[in-house]
Amino acid sequence: MENLSEVKNYPFIQGKNLSLCAVNIDNIKLYASWDNNPEARKYARILFPKTPEEYKKYMEKSQEGVPREIGFELWHNEDKKPIGFVGFNFIHWPNRMGNIGLIIGEPAYWKKNLGFEATCLILEYAFNELNLNKVNADMYDVNVASWKICEKIGMKREVTLEKHVYVKGKYTNAYEYRIFKEEWDELRKKFDFK
């Protein structure tokens, strides 16, 4: 039998290189370190320091009924550790629409196509388990890695918000990408993520 004290993750969705696990209150300091990381936060434009207690509060919120936010820890299957976060910042149930968020918190895991895999897994979950109709993702022009993922998947740039975000002395654009269920049903066939 597996040693119970060594069970460190509880996969909910199994991908090729990554698994999606429920967020874990024991890891709040790790989550805070990802959002504070100067290399990472400049792309997400996280402008205020995040305390571990903020994540604690978020996780202690009582969940009655259907949640409006769903978060997963991204677990690296081979290295056996959490490396980021993916989920829905917001779900509008009557409109069956979800807004996704993603962070690979450990820069050592950047440029390995993991963000792409995580996004595929969350889209699969959105359309085939949560029964959503539309998913969108917001990001800033400076966050090139994020919008490249959306382009690679075949999501459409639905909105450009011009001169929307102040980055290093300049006002830069923000984008909103979207994908519909019927689009994903076609696109998913091209990708190998499970």
Next chain:
Amino acid sequence: MENNIALTFIKGKNIELWAPTLEKVNLYAKWVNLPTGRSFSRVALPQRISELKQLLEPKPEFEVQANVYLEIHHNQDNKPIGIAALLNIDWLNRNAKVSINIGEPEYWGKGIAVEALKLLFDYAFEDLNLHKLYAIIYTPNIRSKRVFEKLGAQHEATLKEEGYIDGKYYDSEIFTLYKKDWLNKIK
């Protein structure tokens, strides 16, 4: 909760600015109550841990961020040594008050305040897009005055007999720094 995880928010050469955490509230309390440090910052009433906890408690999401506290972390010694902060952020007029406290006296006189404030000014002007920063310094606090002058802050006003320190009234001086000056010339 693992304790060795860094909460780095801004990287510097000798120091980093970290997100604060309730785990270290006792240390923060030691710094603000410190007899040698508190007189110039006009902390004349004892600061309770419960009050500091309230400051660090997560705010409701709809509340606008008025204060940003950052822990000063010494890289080489790998330990927290003080707090740098932007207080009373006025988002309409885009200004804020600068505050700094090196809580561990053995780190005084080593240029740490200068480095921490440089990082804080970059953050205030480049990330938060503020227009003006100010610091309120009591006249006997020559060390702080020197630090702000060194960084290019200008004396803008004097308030007469503003602070009662060690049995006497002293003037307070307001030093200011504008975004255009920091980004164009001084930096």
